[in-house]
Amino acid sequence: MDYDVVVVGAGPAGTTAAKFLAEKGLRILLLEKSRFPRQKPCGGGLPARVLKRFKYLEENKLIDSYSYEARMHSPSLRYQIDIRKDDPITAMVLRDKFDEGLLHLATKNGAVFLTERSVQNIAFTEEKTHLTLSNGTEIESRYVVAADGMWGSTGKLLGIRQSTKNMGMCMVEEFPLDKVSLNQYFGEKRCIHIHLNFQEIAGYGWVFPKAEHVNIGIGEFRQAIGIKKEKKNIKDMYKKYLKMLKETNLIPPTLQSKDPKGGVFPTSPIKPTALDRVLFCGDAAGIRGNCRSGDCRSGGIGNHPQRHARKL
DSSP: OOEEEEEESSSHHHHHHHHHHTTTTTTTTEEEESOSSSOOOOOEEEHHHHHHTHHHHHTTTTEEEOOOEEEETTSSSEEEEEEEEESOOOOEEHHHHHHHHHHHHHTTOEEEEEESSOOEEEEEEOOOOEEEEEEEEEEEEEEEEEETTTTTTHHHHOOOOOTSEEEEEEEEEEEEOOOHHHHHHHTTOOOOOEEGOOOOOOOEEEEOOSSSEEEEEEEEEEGGSSSTSOEEEOOHHHHHHHHHHHHHSSTTTTTTOOOOEEEEEEOOOSSSSSOOSSOOOOGGGGGTTTSSSSSSTOOSSSSSHHHHHHHH
């Protein structure tokens, strides 16, 4: 099978790249190793600027809710900064629904999607890339967009590895919550909370209320930890963070942790981010994109794929 571009990875970066490329009339193959829908460890917060740039997110009802207030807490919890706006500060998404919605837009515009497929080998000729998939299928394309995450197979096959020094770690959980409790604790404007350097971690904790959920997580930037400073156990810190949130009456005391998910995310771009016929995108490129909170491993809508659509 012959394509103009093979996009490896169907997270937000990959599906967005596939959508813009397909809109240009290119033959696009989108590969994903997981079965959809699938969940990702993620806060699910998009800065308001994303909505202005990618207007189709709202037009296609991919936004779960909006937050118009934010409260930043100092490490000691003694001080806080409140931000209130008439327009949304942050748009919230549920990653399983958000990713599936972006995938639908990519295929709607002509991209071919293959699930439960990974790349096992990549070879190059002067004018083509040759890919061998996990099921033995041989694919040819002019270009490859690698959007398969921080530890993706594409980078490994090409000898591009992300530095473990430039990474963050997180623990996150999405709790179902009734609207009465959401209004009681977060108000109709759905106030978000950010706790800076909680328990002296080199990062922050977050509380993101949504339409029928509240997302709670904590993340640490490992490169910000001094050589002599002891590394924190992120799972233990998450438990302490939940306890503090209950003690300060920021979340319901009845909220019980059941299945928190851990993840890693890049904090610095790889070098290089492009080879002769390969472009790295999103987390695979070490670029966090526009997703907020040190959370999504598969990145936000990153690396400006619409610009590359014009170039390809």
